[in-house]
Amino acid sequence: MQNIKIWDPFVRVFHWSLVVAFAANALFVDDDSKLHEWVGYTVIALVLARILWGLVGPHSARFASFLPGPAAVVDQITDIATRRRRTHLGHTPLGALMIVNILATMLGIGATGYMMTTNAFWGVDWVEDAHEALVAWAEISVVLHIAAVIWESWRTGVNLPRAMVTGTKRVPDDINLVK
Numbered sequence: 001m002q003n004i005k006i007w008d009p010f011v012r013v014f015h016w017s018l019v020v021a022f023a024a025n026a027l028f029v030d031d032d033s034k035l036h037e038w039v040g041y042t043v044i045a046l047v048l049a050r051i052l053w054g055l056v057g058p059h060s061a062r063f064a065s066f067l068p069g070p071a072a073v074v075d076q077i078t079d080i081a082t083r084r085r086r087t088h089l090g091h092t093p094l095g096a097l098m099i100v101n102i103l104a105t106m107l108g109i110g111a112t113g114y115m116m117t118t119n120a121f122w123g124v125d126w127v128e129d130a131h132e133a134l135v136a137w138a139e140i141s142v143v144l145h146i147a148a149v150i151w152e153s154w155r156t157g158v159n160l161p162r163a164m165v166t167g168t169k170r171v172p173d174d175i176n177l178v179k
Contacts, residue, residue: 002177006090007167011061014050015164018043022106022142026135037117044110047103060090067100068093080155086176087156087169095152098145105141109134 025039054063068076072093079086091099112131115121153160156175163169171177 001173002171004089004169004171004177005167006060006169007164008058008061009167010053010057011050012164012167014046014053018046018050018106021046022138026139037113040110040113043106044114047106047110050103066091066096068096073097083155084176085156085174086178087152087158087171088178089169092152094148098141098148102138102141102145105134105138109138 021039021043025036025043029036029039053061056062059065076088076093078084088095109131112127112134115124115127116131121127149160152158157172158169158175160169
């Protein structure tokens, strides 16, 4: 078993803070409350901090190190279809696309949420409809993300949730590592 240090503390704290904040606002906090707004602002601050960290953070946190090209996406899909066991040192190509999706969706939710608090857009139906549609899309994305993490953990033998807690991927010796 290879132990590979990959996720820095910022990435891990960001990930789990976003999980808690989004879940709180989507599932528990009253939509019309000030707390909902403040949790929303927290989500936006987290996402903006992650975007900054994606530009200046360590190699594994930088977007340039994991944003995939079409060939990498096709390679991962081929790995899955042919049952080839390979794991990526950092994010998988499909995982990286999900990250971009979730970050962009969170920004859209935050923008439309903020718009609903302004005089210009207060009570405007399309803004509220867009906000609700983006929340629904985020919830679908989160479910897909969790399912994919469980699937990839099972398929590759690499416990991905554990890696996001500890920062270290434990990779079986019999698996090929994609850097």
